[in-house]
Amino acid sequence: MEEEEAEPHVLMFPFPALGHVNPMLKLAELLSLSGLRVTFLNIHTIHQRLILHTNLHSRFSRFPKFRFHTITDGLPPAYIGSLTKLSVLTQSMEAVTKPLLRQMLLSGELGPIPTCIILDGFFSFMVDSNAKPRIPVLCFRTVSACSFWAYSSIPKLIEEGQLPVRGEEDMDRMIEGVDGMENVLRCRDLPSFSRVGEQTEPILQYCVDQTIQSSKTQSLILNTFEELEGPILSCLRKRCRNIYTIGPLNAHLKSRLPGEKSPPELESSNGYREVDRSCLAWLDAQPSKSVVYVSFGSVTVIGDDQFREFWHGLVDSGKRFLWVVRPDLVAGKDEEDGVPAELEEGTRERGCMVGWAPQEEVLAHEAIGGFLTHNGWNSTLEGIVAGVPMICWPQFADQLTNSRFVSEVWKIGLDMKDVCDRKTVAKMVNDVMENRRNELMGSVLKTAKLALTSVEEGGSSYCDLERMINDIQLLRQQRQVID
The missing domain is CATH 3.40.50.2000 (Glycogen Phosphorylase B;)
Known part of the structure; x- marks a missing residue:
């Protein structure tokens, strides 16, 4: 003892x-x-x-x-x-x-x-x-340093009258006076809790309070790396006494594990659901960089109409897709409303749907060419490490800020926030997989190399x-x- x-x-x-x-x-x-x-x-x-x-x-x-x-x-x-x-x-x-x-x-x-x-x-x-x-x-x-910094700035934005957001017509207004985010952040890119109508809303107040308290602790640990978020980290260091940037944690852990490589099924996997590994065999049969991987994480819930728009868009794109469709992903699903024949046929020809996938293995697979994601920070980092360009469809919290930085600052993906229609989905998939592929891959591969070098x-x-x-x-x- x-x-x-x-x-x-x-x-x-x-x-x-x-x-x-x-x-x-x-x-x-x-x-x-x-x-x-x-x-x-x-x-x-x-x-x-x-x-x-x-x-x-x-x-x-x-x-x-x-x-x-x-x-x-x-x-x-x-x-x-x-x-x-x-x-x-x-x-x-x-x-x-x-x-x-x-x-x-x-x-x-x-x-x-x-x-x-x-x-x-x-x-x-x-x-x-x-x-x-x-x-x-x-x-x-x-969360990311950029979203943490955005949370930290909310009291100042409220004091200056830049918040609350005044309806949909106000969403594209640029946020002013936030160091490191000049000409980048719009109202729609702030953490989702900022969209509440009143600054006294409990959820907004709670998130702001916890961020302020985080800045006052002995030290702040962030799952990010200097080469990705250096300018924002410089701003944060003016408020936080000591910051450790130790990410991407998934790559960092792999770099420090003992030399002998364990079987993939025994590698680090932290999840609440049973993984369907059959999707890896399906990927093995697909051409290189031909598949867009679709996953909205473990919490996001979408409506049946949104689900069908995504499904139509993926099929209409003509590209192969692997889609994680959790049993609880779709709310208000109408079982009596049958699946159109074109969706069934398109999925049979070019698609694969599973309840849960081994995401890091999937993203590292040779067949994956794009990642349609909700931009949770773990998923965003996993996409960066794997060198896969992203289509961003964020839903809440930090995801909205992450997607803006993915598209406008790091240039490693396209932002589709607040939009959900089949034509836009199909266009975004084709842009990432074909039309803008060379442009995005240059930035993605450079960022992936920086991530791996950092650990x-x-x-x-x-x-x-x-x-x-x-x-x-x-x-x-x-x-x-x-x-």
């Missing part, structure tokens, strides 16, 4: 949604590879679904200093991963989970008092900075992760002196 207390101990606690848990698990694996003692605290329901559908325990069993622990969010399982009822979730976690976490820390149930807590910045209220024992908090924001030894993200690990070790030494 004395030996355990003498070494650094990191407690990690992600927000209970797949897009937050996934990168936190990758970071946990990286820290464990460095030899740190890591305790990963997860909501019960999230942990159970991960065990059911992933190789979670076998992946982490090779780390003798790693432990999983679970805690309740105080809600029934139906709320899992739901961001649509954010206020219900956060109220329950503050009332139930927060005091329980404090009790677990004091009782030693989570092991020795942590050297630091890596806490998801989307619920920074979970740990009081003045509570005893005082444990340094490193805030992990799972190699001596690269910007590699060095920042080493700095973070060293700083955690120093925190433990400082506590020993105080003790």
